[in-house]
Amino acid sequence: MAEGPAGSRPVVAVVGGGISGIVAARVLAASPAGVHVLLLEETGELGGRISSGEVAGVPVELGPDQFLRRDPSAERLCREVGLGDDLVEPSARSAGIFSYGRLRPIPRGTVVGVPTDLEAVAESGVVSPAGVERARLDSSLPGPDLTGAELGLEDDPGGQSPAERSAGDILRPRLGDEVVDRLVDPLLGGINAGGVDTLSLGVVAPQIASALSGRHDVLAPLATTLPPPVPGPVPAPGGGEPEQRSPFLGVRGGLARLVRACQRELEQGGVEILTRTPVTAVELVPGQPGSPPWRLETATRTVEAHGLVLALPGYVASEIVKGFAPGASAALGEVPYASVAMATLAFEREQLVLPSGWSGFLVPRNEERLMTAATFLTSKWPWMSQPGTALVRVSAGRYGDERIGELDDGELARLLAGELADLAGVVAKHKAWRVTRFDHSFPQYRPGHRSLVARARRELAELPSVELAGAVLGGIGIPACISSGQAAGGAVADSLLV
Numbered sequence: 108m109a110e111g112p113a114g115s116r117p118v119v120a121v122v123g124g125g126i127s128g129i130v131a132a133r134v135l136a137a138s139p140a141g142v143h144v145l146l147l148e149e150t151g152e153l154g155g156r157i158s159s160g161e162v163a164g165v166p167v168e169l170g171p172d173q174f175l176r177r178d179p180s181a182e183r184l185c186r187e188v189g190l191g192d193d194l195v196e197p198s199a200r201s202a203g204i205f206s207y208g209r210l211r212p213i214p215r216g217t218v219v220g221v222p223t224d225l226e227a228v229a230e231s232g233v234v235s236p237a238g239v240e241r242a243r244l245d246s247s248l249p250g251p252d253l254t255g256a257e258l259g260l261e262d263d264p265g266g267q268s269p270a271e272r273s274a275g276d277i278l279r280p281r282l283g284d285e286v287v288d289r290l291v292d293p294l295l296g297g298i299n300a301g302g303v304d305t306l307s308l309g310v311v312a313p314q315i316a317s318a319l320s321g322r323h324d325v326l327a328p329l330a331t332t333l334p335p336p337v338p339g340p341v342p343a344p345g346g347g348e349p350e351q352r353s354p355f356l357g358v359r360g361g362l363a364r365l366v367r368a369c370q371r372e373l374e375q376g377g378v379e380i381l382t383r384t385p386v387t388a389v390e391l392v393p394g395q396p397g398s399p400p401w402r403l404e405t406a407t408r409t410v411e412a413h414g415l416v417l418a419l420p421g422y423v424a425s426e427i428v429k430g431f432a433p434g435a436s437a438a439l440g441e442v443p444y445a446s447v448a449m450a451t452l453a454f455e456r457e458q459l460v461l462p463s464g465w466s467g468f469l470v471p472r473n474e475e476r477l478m479t480a481a482t483f484l485t486s487k488w489p490w491m492s493q494p495g496t497a498l499v500r501v502s503a504g505r506y507g508d509e510r511i512g513e514l515d516d517g518e519l520a521r522l523l524a525g526e527l528a529d530l531a532g533v534v535a536k537h538k539a540w541r542v543t544r545f546d547h548s549f550p551q552y553r554p555g556h557r558s559l560v561a562r563a564r565r566e567l568a569e570l571p572s573v574e575l576a577g578a579v580l581g582g583i584g585i586p587a588c589i590s591s592g593q594a595a596g597g598a599v600a601d602s603l604l605v
């Protein structure tokens with residue numbers, strides 16, 4: 108039997124208990140629409156990709172470990188749920204790239220890997236002298252001025268964005284292949300578990316795309332848009348420049364604390380949280396005005412709802428909307444996803460020698476390694492340590508490289524530990540390991556992504572009180588997901604008020 112609305116209050120179902128769905132539920136619960144909120148999550152706990160745990164008795168992040176503070180939504184949420192005192196900056200601020208046989212520092216002045224200072228690139232040794240000279244041609248090479256459509260800054264209502272070019276297609280003719288492959292791809296591609304040649308610059312780095320709009324060159328316009336240092340709260344001794352803050356923050360004890368704090372707040376606010384409750388189908392039910400238009404099926408119950416937020420990966424949302432929004436289903440189903448895996452390795456602390464002050468390093472695709480990056484967790488986050496033990500996380504998997512799927516956990520950990528030894532000169536043997544896999548977890552924002560999402564939204568906008576949220580919309584970072592949850596929850600609440 109279908110479960111009806113809670114009294115006379117409208118019911119809103121939020122499907123997907125990752126950070127986007129959690130935030131949408133939070134906004135709905137606090138809205139003046141006075142809605143009863145159900146949060147339906149497939150797995151046994153909330154959080155989605157956010158996952159904190161332990162390796163060798165040491166507390167550790169198993170998924171994301173930080174968020175950008177430039178978009179304030181994540182920092183604000185942490186403060187609102189009482190975690191303000193537990194916000195911590197990474198202790199190690201520098202990072203490297205493995206290039207030409209050794210670890211080299213990421214040159215200063217890069218914006219998500221795109222350089223602005225070629226002297227710094229030359230000094231770093233990440234790119235050869237010939238590669239640096241090639242990039243210098245950017246200032247003299249002629250070329251057509253880039254349009255917003257080519258850069259992926261505009262929605263093409265036709266839905267296909269035929270004009271949009273990939274980040275690689277824009278940057279390679281200006282900076283040369285070497286700078287793109289050894290510097291841009293590891294950062295811009297690495298953050299998205301993808302590659303510059305298949306990513307939309309307008310979606311993955313809108314600040315760069317905006318700077319290049321109306322220009323044909325890259326270095327000069329980008330130099331003027333370098334983000335200013337985030338000033339610290341305390342002026343430097345002697346009255347000099349304020350100390351520069353890290354652009355990143357983490358949560359002492361793990362981001363799962365943010366999830367738990369939100370969950371407590373939701374429970375206190377009367378939100379019904381149903382874990383182990385995958386939604387298998389959603390139907391649009393024609394009915395009387397005021398009667399709930401949405402019917403959701405789960406293994407154990409049917410839920411009727413006046414409003415719906417789908418905070419799901421694109422491929423899941425695509426299946427769920429198929430019956431009532433075929434165009435949106437097709438658009439969402441077109442977004443490919445990359446899988447990643449990480450081996451967290453525990454070492455005897457005194458045996459582990461790592462570059463001092465570094466949080467880790469990236470490995471360019473053209474090095475043809477399995478590993479994509481290493482994070483020196485204990486150097487970066489002092490709370491991830493125990494006397495005698497230090498942790499390093501080695502990551503693998505990106506779009507177009509499916510090798511991790513063919514390896515069992517033990518083999519993956521062994522190979523990644525071997526590559527860490529090889530590339531970073533780690534001679535210590537790890538004493539414990541844990542592999543975490545995130546299958547189909549990184550949406551690939553290809554050229555045309557903005558139009559795909561707009562197409563899905565246009566169709567859903569014709570239907571009663573339904574919104575999408577989550578990373579599929581076009582921002583992989585936690586702050587973007589939080590903003591998407593806020594927007595979706597707010598829009599559904601508003602639609603129920605009128």
Ligand SMILES: Cc1cc2nc3c(=O)[nH]c(=O)nc-3n(C[C@H](O)[C@H](O)[C@H](O)COP(=O)(O)OP(=O)(O)OC[C@H]3O[C@@H](n4cnc5c(N)ncnc54)[C@H](O)[C@@H]3O)c2cc1C
Pocket residue numbers: 122123124125126127128147148149150153154155156157169170171172173174175384385386387418419420423447545548549576577578579582583584585586588
């Ligand atoms: C390994 C890794 C490292 C990352 N590192 C960072 C980082 O350091 N900083 C940063 O800002 N971002 C990072 N990200 C990105 C960020 O974590 C994610 O983009 C974000 O957490 C996604 O949140 P979401 O709510 O949109 O989706 P998800 O977290 O994927 O949540 C979707 C939820 O829907 C549930 N679900 C699926 N199907 C159904 C169904 N049928 N019914 C009900 N529920 C369902 C899932 O179980 C899941 O809980 C990282 C991501 C990964 C994978």
